[in-house]
Amino acid sequence: MTGKIKILVVDDSAFMRLLISDLLSKDKELEVIGSASNGKEAVEKARELKPDVILMDINMDEYDGLYAVEHIMKANPIPIVILSSVGNTNLDVVFDALRLGAVDYINKPQKGGSKIREINVEILAMVKRVARAKPRPTPIESDGLSKLPHTFDSEARFHVIVIGASTGGPSALEKVITSLPANLNVPVLICQHMPPNFILSFADRLDALSSLKVVVGKRGMVPQPGMVIIAPGNANMVVMKDGKGEKVKIGFSKEEYKEYNNPSINALMESVAECYGEKAIGVLLTGMGRDGVKGMKMIRNNGGITIAQDESSSIIYGMPKIAFETGAAEKVMHIKEIGGYLVNCL
Secondary structure, eight states: OOSOEEEEEEOSOHHHHHHHHHHHHTSTTEEEEEEESSHHHHHHHHHHHOOSEEEEOSOOSSSOHHHHHHHHHHHSOOOEEEEEGGGGTOHHHHHHHHHHTOOEEEEOOSSHHHHGGGGHHHHHHHHHHHTTOOOOSSOOOOOOGGGSOOOOOSSOSOSEEEEEEOTTHHHHHHHHHTTSOTTOSSOEEEEEOOOHHHHHHHHHHHHHHSSSEEEEOOTTOOOOTTEEEEOOTTSEEEEEEOTTSOSEEEEEEOOOOSSOOSSOHHHHHHHHHHHHGGGEEEEEOSBSSSTTHHHHHHHHHTTOEEEEEOTTTOSSBSHHHHHHHTTSOSEEEOHHHHHHHHHHHO
16 A cells, blocks of 8 residues: 555544544544544445545444445445444444454444543554455355254364454354354364453354354363354463373463464464364464464474465455465465365364
8 A cells, every 4th residue: 555544534423533533643644534424424435535444433323334334345345443432332233343344343432532542552553454454345154054964973083173363353253163063073262363352242142153152261161072262352372281181271371472462373373283283273364464373383283284264355364374375374265165174174
C-alpha cells in the first residue's frame, strides 16, 4: 500500500466520530476521509469514498453495523474493524460481524468518550495491521462433515490436532471445527490470538455450533478424544506429561515469546511436538506475523503433519505464508478443505 491509509469512521455519536477522527488524524500514516452515523450511510460512503479501512460501531439507530458489514462485503469488500462497546455485554454480535466479513474487533470502553484515548495505541496499530487484509465478499461455508458419523480405525494414526490462528481466525476456526465429526477420535488444541474476555464467549459459541465439546483450557485438564480445548487469552497454554511420563495434561508456561505472548501459538505447538512427536498434526491459519512457525517446524521435524491455510481463503496471509515458505508447513490448503483432510489423516 502506498500513501496514507484512508479511513471511514462509522458511529452514531457525533462526539465519538469527532474524537476517533481526531485520534487517527494525529498519525502521519493515516487519513480520515469521511464519517457516517448509521449502517445505511456507511454503505453509501464506502461505495463513494472507497476507504482502505472502516472503523465500525455496531449499535446504531435504524441501520446497525451488522447491516453495514453484510452489504459492504457483498458490494465491495473493505477491511472493517468493529469498534464498539457491545462486546462488553454481548459478544455474539461481534462474532456475527466477523462471520459476515469484518476483519477484527476492538472493545470500546463502556465510558466511551472519557476512556477512548486509553486504547488509542491499540486502535492505531489495528488500523495499520488490517489495511493489508483481504476480506471475503461472502462467508465460506463449511463442508458439513460434522453431520455425519465417521468410521475410524481402532488405533488412530495421530493422537492430537493443534491449531493456531490470529486475525481472521474466529471465522476460520468455525469452519474447521464445525466440519469435524462428533465421534472425532483425537483431541483438538487451539491457540487463537484474542483478548481474554473474548475467549470464554468464543468457546461457548463454538460449543453451540459444533458437535464436539469445546472448553477453555485449565491446568491439569486431560485432553480427550472429541474435546476441543482453547487456550485462555491471559497465559501461554502448553501440554506436558505427568510425573510418570504417560498421561498428557494441560499446563501453562511462564516463558515469554517475542512473536506473540499470551496466548502464544509457538508455546502450544512446541509442547505438542515434544509430547506427541510424530503423532501430532499442526495447522496454522490466517494471521499476521510469525507466531506458530517455529512450533510448526518442530512438529514437522518430529514426524508429524503440518498444514497452512492458503492465501485465497486467508484474511491476512502472514503466518501461514511464512510457515510454507520456510518449510514449516508441509501442505497448503483452502480453509474449506482442511477439516476433511484432517479426518482423512485419522
